[in-house]
Amino acid sequence: MIARTAIQAWCSVQHSIKGKATSLDIAHLAGVSQPTVSRALRGSPMVNEDTRRRILAIAEQLHYKVDKNASNLRTQHTGTLALLFFEDPTPDESAINPFFLSMLGSITRACALHGYDLLISFQNLSTDWQADYADSKKADGLILLGYGDYLQSRVRLEKLQQQGIRFVRWGAALPGQPGVSIGCDNFQGGHDMAAHLIAQGRRRIAFLGHASAHYPEFQERHRGVCAALDAAGLQHEAALQVDAETSEQSGYDAARTLLARGVAFDAVFGASDLIAIGAMKALREAGLRIPEQVAVAGFDDIPLAGFVTPALSTVQQDTRQAGMLLVDALLQQLHGQPVDSQTIPVTLALRGSTHCG
């Protein structure tokens, strides 16, 4: 047993020199070698039970924590993952898509569950982000999140892969695409919501959101809508699709563009909830009643979707599951196991914005 006073003395010395305790300090105090302290702390089975207890007690009193920089340097891995948001630069950067924020929450939690830390960074598509975090050994792997212009970022994904950097991407899993993607079934979501609208008697469904290969998620959602229209024997007109990216303002603008075109429509499907909510505002300003004259639907089921008026029908993505899958897939890669891209199912959250009466 070590005298309390020895530790107290140590503490006061330490306090004056302003340094943190190291494993060597503990070794001195416990009367063992430094490697033994390291073993005891890491729970190695080949250390005497009494010795371990003594060491742990001292470590606790000293508020000792293993220096991550030293252990990472030694073991050559960091125990942290980096989350990179890549988004088109927006003028108001503070407005992050709530959907991603909900992903952020679930990713953080999944990391914590596995004992990993999360480094986070918002990237402009314009900056040269690809490998920074991995190359400088700040993180063992990358999680990429963002509805950016896919074609623009694709080159970078290829670079990442060339450099042997481990990463997973949230988004549509496309054939021949570099790396592993986890995404929701955008096609199914688009299809099911359109089918629902059709079942509610809607015939002319406008789609607000990009529908090009640059934005594969939105494009898939749009394809789902078209498929549902086809199945019902309805036409899809180009004039009923208006480009929009995921923000209220963009949705508002897109709805006004739609109105200005003068084409008839009885439903508006926003490619994201933010778009839908922005569109609702424009529609109301134009004197249209929701859902009587126009049904409105969104995609994501952000927390506020149920609290706007009328409550927004939307396609729900299971962010909790998504976060887990992303982290799991990345961790599996780090452990050298092969991983496949995955698509997770969506469900409809039907509310007042698509139901009359």
Place this chain on the structure above:
Amino acid sequence: MIARTAIQAWCSVQHSIKGKATSLDIAHLAGVSQPTVSRALRGSPMVNEDTRRRILAIAEQLHYKVDKNASNLRTQHTGTLALLFFEDPTPDESAINPFFLSMLGSITRACALHGYDLLISFQNLSTDWQADYADSKKADGLILLGYGDYLQSRVRLEKLQQQGIRFVRWGAALPGQPGVSIGCDNFQGGHDMAAHLIAQGRRRIAFLGHASAHYPEFQERHRGVCAALDAAGLQHEAALQVDAETSEQSGYDAARTLLARGVAFDAVFGASDLIAIGAMKALREAGLRIPEQVAVAGFDDIPLAGFVTPALSTVQQDTRQAGMLLVDALLQQLHGQPVDSQTIPVTLALRGSTHCG
């Protein structure tokens, strides 16, 4: 000048052994010593311009990045800050207050501006978070964010301070409080919004949100409301205050509680936008027209505030400035400079929910 082939050879060797380039590799290739590489890379003025260029060229071709673990270990600081969210545990953890998320964005940006990385972690109040990140040298300092129960977390702040850990907190700066706080002028915000409501002819303003010392921000907002009522010669009744924490559901529940009490009111002031939006739903369900019968106001100006119906009047906090101030204050502490707590002004964002006609 070094032969391209040497580098190519190096690359293929490296590729086969699957390791990253180190400064020593570069030194060999450049025909200099390893310390010289380190100096060149760090922009030391005492290295020959030609040598530097040669080194930088090679470094670039090899995708070399300084190993952060090694340099951090050597220099004893990490170049990263940790952002700790502490919130009361919520059943649905994915629903993070959008206001904080907007802070997150601006904090990330401020960190990047100063060349710091951001480690992020969501903490339950119940877990033992205080010093982990700093003790294990993962971060140089902590940013604490959260509308948790203040009295519960105060003990921990004191511990942090005892251990000499640098931190800043977002929230009300109270007398005798440990550490540095940056917060908005909650009293002013509460006061100004209440004064606005009174100017609009409202006389009985309900306040939804905790108003105890456990939640100093909300309490200050409430005090501001009371002050405005006093100034106008109006009474404030206890029955017009209902506890709520910051979520739509809690706001919804609080409004229903208020309705159930049967007291008269002509305005509802939510202590946060989420509360206000939840309350709007409950009020509408009760058949009340907003703003004709009840004006509704919130606090935070989250991105969606302008897109609910009617658009929500609210108190705007400048999250961009807040993020900068938090990071600046923390960095100043790290540089050994004294910092004071600061309060930043708020402005009203007045919209349809408080204006008739």
Place this chain on the structure above:
DNA sequence: CTGAAAGCGCTTACAG
């Protein structure tokens, strides 16, 4: 302007 040397605090074979 450049190099040889030391050391940051760990972990992990290697002996015993």
Place this chain on the structure above:
DNA sequence: CTGAAAGCGCTTACAG
């Protein structure tokens, strides 16, 4: 079960 030794990849006095 424990210790002496080496080394992860840097940075920074110290010589020259």
